Amino acid sequence: MLWGSNARETHPIYFHHVLKGIRNGAPLYVVDPRRTSSAQWADRWLGLDVGTDITLANAIGREILSAGLENRQFIEHATSRFEAYRAAVEPFTLDFAERETGVPREAIRDLAHAYAKAPTAQLCWTLGITEHHKGVDNVLALINLALLTGHVGRYGSGLCPLRGQNNVQGGGDMGALPDRLTGFQHVANDACRAKFEAAWNCKIPPKPGRHISAMFKAMDAGDLKTLYVLGENPVGSEPDTKHVMATMAKLDFLVVQDLFLTQTAEIADVVLPASAGWAESEGTVTSSERKVQRVRRAVAPAPGTRDDMAIVFDLANRLGHDWGDPNSETLWNELRTLSPMHAGMSYERLEALGGIRWPCYDESHPGELFLHGRLWANPRIGPRAPFSVVEPEAPVDYLDDDFPIRLTTGRRLDEYNTGVQTGAYASPLRRQEAVDISPEDAAQYGLQEYEQVRISSRRGSVVAPVRLDPGLRPGLAFMTMHAPDEVNTNELTIEAIDPKSGVSEFKATAIRIDKMVVASAGD
Amino acid sequence: MSDQSLADAPDLTVPVPPGPVPSAPVRERRPEVELSVDGQLVSVPEGSTLLDACRQCEIDTPTLCYVETLTPVNVCRVCVVELEGSRTLVPACSRKAEPGMEIRTDTERVRLSRRMVLEFLASSTDVTQSPELCGYMESYGADPERYGERDAQAESKTQPVKVDNELYVRDYAKCVLCYKCVEACGEDAQNTFAIAVAGRGFDAHIATEFDVSLPESACVYCGNCIGVCPTGALVFKAEHDLRERGEWDASRQESTDTICPYCGVGCTLSVQTQDNQIVKVTSPLDQEVTSGNLCIKGRFGWQFTTGPSETSDDVAADGE
Numbered sequence: 001m002l003w004g005s006n007a008r009e010t011h012p013i014y015f016h017h018v019l020k021g022i023r024n025g026a027p028l029y030v031v032d033p034r035r036t037s038s039a040q041w042a043d044r045w046l047g048l049d050v051g052t053d054i055t056l057a058n059a060i061g062r063e064i065l066s067a068g069l070e071n072r073q074f075i076e077h078a079t080s081r082f083e084a085y086r087a088a089v090e091p092f093t094l095d096f097a098e099r100e101t102g103v104p105r106e107a108i109r110d111l112a113h114a115y116a117k118a119p120t121a122q123l124c125w126t127l128g129i130t131e132h133h134k135g136v137d138n139v140l141a142l143i144n145l146a147l148l149t150g151h152v153g154r155y156g157s158g159l160c161p162l163r164g165q166n167n168v169q170g171g172g173d174m175g176a177l178p179d180r181l182t183g184f185q186h187v188a189n190d191a192c193r194a195k196f197e198a199a200w201n202c203k204i205p206p207k208p209g210r211h212i213s214a215m216f217k218a219m220d221a222g223d224l225k226t227l228y229v230l231g232e233n234p235v236g237s238e239p240d241t242k243h244v245m246a247t248m249a250k251l252d253f254l255v256v257q258d259l260f261l262t263q264t265a266e267i268a269d270v271v272l273p274a275s276a277g278w279a280e281s282e283g284t285v286t287s288s289e290r291k292v293q294r295v296r297r298a299v300a301p302a303p304g305t306r307d308d309m310a311i312v313f314d315l316a317n318r319l320g321h322d323w324g325d326p327n328s329e330t331l332w333n334e335l336r337t338l339s340p341m342h343a344g345m346s347y348e349r350l351e352a353l354g355g356i357r358w359p360c361y362d363e364s365h366p367g368e369l370f371l372h373g374r375l376w377a378n379p380r381i382g383p384r385a386p387f388s389v390v391e392p393e394a395p396v397d398y399l400d401d402d403f404p405i406r407l408t409t410g411r412r413l414d415e416y417n418t419g420v421q422t423g424a425y426a427s428p429l430r431r432q433e434a435v436d437i438s439p440e441d442a443a444q445y446g447l448q449e450y451e452q453v454r455i456s457s458r459r460g461s462v463v464a465p466v467r468l469d470p471g472l473r474p475g476l477a478f479m480t481m482h483a484p485d486e487v488n489t490n491e492l493t494i495e496a497i498d499p500k501s502g503v504s505e506f507k508a509t510a511i512r513i514d515k516m517v518v519a520s521a522g523d
Numbered sequence: 524m525s526d527q528s529l530a531d532a533p534d535l536t537v538p539v540p541p542g543p544v545p546s547a548p549v550r551e552r553r554p555e556v557e558l559s560v561d562g563q564l565v566s567v568p569e570g571s572t573l574l575d576a577c578r579q580c581e582i583d584t585p586t587l588c589y590v591e592t593l594t595p596v597n598v599c600r601v602c603v604v605e606l607e608g609s610r611t612l613v614p615a616c617s618r619k620a621e622p623g624m625e626i627r628t629d630t631e632r633v634r635l636s637r638r639m640v641l642e643f644l645a646s647s648t649d650v651t652q653s654p655e656l657c658g659y660m661e662s663y664g665a666d667p668e669r670y671g672e673r674d675a676q677a678e679s680k681t682q683p684v685k686v687d688n689e690l691y692v693r694d695y696a697k698c699v700l701c702y703k704c705v706e707a708c709g710e711d712a713q714n715t716f717a718i719a720v721a722g723r724g725f726d727a728h729i730a731t732e733f734d735v736s737l738p739e740s741a742c743v744y745c746g747n748c749i750g751v752c753p754t755g756a757l758v759f760k761a762e763h764d765l766r767e768r769g770e771w772d773a774s775r776q777e778s779t780d781t782i783c784p785y786c787g788v789g790c791t792l793s794v795q796t797q798d799n800q801i802v803k804v805t806s807p808l809d810q811e812v813t814s815g816n817l818c819i820k821g822r823f824g825w826q827f828t829t830g831p832s833e834t835s836d837d838v839a840a841d842g843e
Contacts, residue, residue, distance in 0.1 A: 012745065012818035014788045019714050041714075155547055163787025186536035259827065276828040278784035279794055279801070285782050287789025287812075298779035298794035299801060299828065340538075354811065355789070361541065374542025382540045383533035413743060414819045416785055422820060424827035426689035428738045429819065 001029045004128020006036040009413040011162050035471035050406050050508045052101040054392040057141035059097030060112040062089040069116035071150035078375035079147050085387035116149045120156030131507045136500035140388035153372035163288035170286030179208035183339030211502030225252040235263040236418035236484045239493035239504045274308050275301030282328040293355035395508030396496035403510035407477045415482035433487040434467040440474040454514045460491035558624040573615040585659040588701035589616035592814045593711045596702045601640045604628045641665040647677045649697045652755030687736040690823050692763045697756035704748035712816050717741040746822040783821040801825050
């Protein structure tokens, strides 16, 4: 089951494996507001309205329960709060869900039965689940389904967020999270902190830091005056660009370390030119399947640029801390002494095995093919996995007569995020950024394909050509943020943040599409 | 409400204890099949091909249309071997091993057949950019010249190179119609079906739908067809341009394996460089994640790392 993921375009080689499964007879269900190129491979596409994921998931859960298809044994053995969950999903009947989500009741029933009865089932999602103001609750709603059916912690069954960047998993693993040290060790845990303090000879504050959205809030309030941005282009990638620019203007000092003079670098006080991690330096990245793999230097860095690690080491030195020579293997070996889940991953083993999936506790440990197997151990190991009671909530940017169209954002096959890297190659698939709408809406608003239109939200407006996409349902529009210099889609998006994750609701903007005023003959 | 639901959730500050080390279900071992190859007894798992058996005996068997990651199509016939009791030679790449088979790989009949296949291919195709094929031609004593003068003017050899996009070119004068590209574009990997074999007999050729240019076709530029092309008929434009200028020099090249800078799938990229410039990106066939396949970004999206000043100036200018 792919939920809120167009993996055919965003994770093409992962989708090759899905295609092998399809060729072997595995049914594929795709849940997405758009009939994407992934949905075209599905046995069944459930085209839900944007922001109704929790309603749909709860209805699937209720249907599984009312048909008696839940995995009783697993629920009793390894989960908690089941009764609260059962009570909470009771109102989510198929009829209610059909009304709320736009998905026919029969399709919901079919998915519920197929998922529950499958001997093994994978549930994968991407930003279609997380880029909502209820993103964490969306994920919890999906986890509920896996707990209900026992499709977790077993070979061939599991939950998988498909990661969008080659090392976004690794960033989290390394502790680039507000509340975690390396290896997901919590900063509030005194013993964990003490270990790092002893190794690093410094004090670590026990209080979690800020995630990106909280940082912007703090900048707005004047509590955060200096920002050091490494390999990120928040001016291009954060929602509500006007607000982002106004907020960053309040900073006393902005440092940007990047390969390029990005929009963010352009407004920085200091720019530190970095070399490209993937081919100009040594180190590791961690993939979506928790696999730590080596990156190696294939070319010498461009003149005037330096390895990220070397820059950070130098900076530490200027601040009075001698971290020694910046050497990726030495640094990695230090990490292995502090992070138990990486302890067995020597460079030698990573090389020999072509990568190792964490956790890998010692040099005889093979790494783990899947997580949460402990839930099936008898007796069970560790705490029970809790069901979560999650209630739906409509997107913050509501639809009304002034803004009647739901805009959702996403990615295309040949482009990557704000186009900083992909802008450099001549993709024959590249097309001018446009607003994709359904043929029905084009007819209703009297719009021709390629006609320039003004797209407005409650925050801003942009001009772009119209493109027709029969995979979109009436009332749904689609844009990307790949070409912010051409069409800055984030002028439109809303900075409605999920307080639990700090992620903004990029997937749900209310817009209006207006015809351009025709210039008179004299102009 | 959901906050309350987490009230009795596990304490997130406490590490979860390790569970049992998970493993994939153990697949039943396939029974062994015993056969003889050039008089040598060899045992291979049921379902193996004669090619597998030959390789196990370390017998060098030429292949052209065969690659481990694709379904054998049996078109090139260069891997044929003699099978006791069979009227015809059989293709080693697809014929399954059976108990008691007697295979001979180095008889005059096998050598003649292989030699003639190689001669026919080289007489109508430019095989100069396939070192492997040239090597086999030498070891089998293949002499395409003996088919006369028309050889050099063969229509298939003189057709122009198709350059219709910035990423890769198609030089069908080098195409031996091995079908690998069609397979890679189709069910065996990419499932895009942008190309197929059109025409019959002498007219058979690889074509997009209605022979339209690549930008007009269903092609998504994954380049997985280039990845399997054995003769250089499909080639990266960067490589093609360097070769045209006479600047492609394999002796000055190195290959380094790293991980793709884009999505989180973790595809291994073999980055080929010449004079500190990336000239080609591929992925190893035996790689668990990719099986040698990549997408447009992985295979072609590396330009941002080359050309010390050129690329960064372009991007900076875009930002203004």
